[in-house]
Amino acid sequence: xxxxxxxxxxxxxxxxxxxxxxxxxxxxxxxxxxxxxxxxxxxxxxxxxxxxxxxxxxxxxxxxxxxxxxxxxxxxxxxxxxxxxxxxxxxxxxxxxxxxxxxxxxxxxxxxxxxxxxxxxxxxxxxxxxxxxxxxxxxxxxxxxxxxxxxxxxxxxxxxxxxxxxxxxxxxxxxxxxxxxxxxxxxxxxxxxxxxxxxxxxxxxxxxxxxxxxxxxxxxxxxxxxxxxxxxxxxxxxxxxxxxxxxxxxxxxxxxxxxxxxxxxxxxxxxxxxxxxxxxxxxxxxxxxxxxxxxxxxxxxxxxxxxxxxxxxxxxxxxxxxxxxxxxxxxxxxxxxxxxxxxxxxxxxxxxxxxxxxxxxxxxxxxxxxxxxxxxxx
Ligand code: SF4
Numbered sequence: 445x446x447x448x449x450x451x452x453x454x455x456x457x458x459x460x461x462x463x464x465x466x467x468x469x470x471x472x473x474x475x476x477x478x479x480x481x482x483x484x485x486x487x488x489x490x491x492x493x494x495x496x497x498x499x500x501x502x503x504x505x506x507x508x509x510x511x512x513x514x515x516x517x518x519x520x521x522x523x524x525x526x527x528x529x530x531x532x533x534x535x536x537x538x539x540x541x542x543x544x545x546x547x548x549x550x551x552x553x554x555x556x557x558x559x560x561x562x563x564x565x566x567x568x569x570x571x572x573x574x575x576x577x578x579x580x581x582x583x584x585x586x587x588x589x590x591x592x593x594x595x596x597x598x599x600x601x602x603x604x605x606x607x608x609x610x611x612x613x614x615x616x617x618x619x620x621x622x623x624x625x626x627x628x629x630x631x632x633x634x635x636x637x638x639x640x641x642x643x644x645x646x647x648x649x650x651x652x653x654x655x656x657x658x659x660x661x662x663x664x665x666x667x668x669x670x671x672x673x674x675x676x677x678x679x680x681x682x683x684x685x686x687x688x689x690x691x692x693x694x695x696x697x698x699x700x701x702x703x704x705x706x707x708x709x710x711x712x713x714x715x716x717x718x719x720x721x722x723x724x725x726x727x728x729x730x731x732x733x734x735x736x737x738x739x740x741x742x743x744x745x746x747x748x749x750x751x752x753x754x755x756x757x758x759x760x761x762x763x764x765x766x767x768x769x770x771x772x773x774x775x776x777x778x779x780x781x782x783x784x785x786x787x788x789x790x791x792x793x794x795x796x797x798x799x800x801x802x803x804x805x806x807x808x809x810x811x812x813x814x815x816x817x818x819x820x821x822x
Pocket of ligand 1: 479480481482483485486487488531532533534565603
């Protein structure tokens with residue numbers, strides 16, 4: 445029995461130091477605390493979140509929409525950028541149907557024309573297609589359905605109070621059909637070792653995503669096993685018909701939080717191949733602002749995607765490239781101006797290789813600018 449209560453909260457929005465290169469979010473907000481979806485692997489059960497009774501007590505943050513409206517109205521330092529709604533809770537958990545907390549929050553986001561990325565395991569999101577479509581038309585809206593398995597019985601064990609996977613795929617289809625401006629796809633995460641990492645399940649999640657009309661699929665074989673969250677998950681497994689997976693799972697992790705590199709790499713290669721087969725993008729297309737950040741964001745997306753694809757293929761990450769891509773988001777002038785002055789080497793983490801790689805794109809930006817200038821006289 446879930447206990448719901450309203451509570452006052454001061455903070456409504458949090459700014460990240462760097463954008464998240466998976467979801468492209470710069471701000472996070474959580475209008476609920478706790479999640480009655482109660483997925484048995486949920487990382488929000490780990491000690492670092494200090495959520496005592498995570499799934500049995502859900503807090504609805506009082507007047508969240510009004511406070512957010514005030515915050516965005518007064519904000520001089522908050523440039524519009526992607527807001528990720530939910531994270532350690534699902535914005536469309538069951539109580540949302542009645543209290544419409546998320547719907548009110550979306551109305552505020554739409555009013556201030558901020559772009560949005562939202563992940564859910566509930567078909568209830570289709571109720572808000574009208575507002576989500578407005579956000580997409582005015583700025584950018586991405587929706588990701590979190591799906592770990594197509595096996596309904598297993599999903600019911602892992603994610604007991606979420607919509608079944610087939611309903612999530614139907615919701616995806618409905619959004620794709622009814623709101624073509626929204627970028628919609630699948631967040632295939634976490635992928636649970638020995639339960640959902642077989643070729644059949646992985647192939648089918650990707651195939652069904654494609655059939656439903658997904659624009660992208662983000663995958664991550666990195667199920668975490670962390671303190672209280674790991675203890676809860678293992679206990680649930682031990683008391684279930686899936687208990688035979690406990691031994692190999694513990695042997696695979698060897699007391700670590702993440703699965704070992706060789707396991708992740710093997711899955712990455714398989715998933716990449718499958719996405720290529722179904723012609724599905726493995727990255728979300730980024731929101732691009734129209735102010736001085738325009739080319740900074742474009743080039744940052746290019747660098748971060750290059751780093752991601754290289755690391756998928758080779759198993760090695762390139763920290764220099766990653767930090768060059770991340771830091772570029774904090775540059776306080778346009779990279780085109782820096783390029784025109786010949787100062788690219790002064791940008792944090794830029795080396796000659798990176799400069800050589802991005803120079804053709806910056807040349808293109810100059811051409812585009814000139815064209816736009818000429819258009820005035822045509
Ligand atoms: S829906 Fe997300 S936040 Fe909610 S319990 Fe499941 S994994 Fe956790």
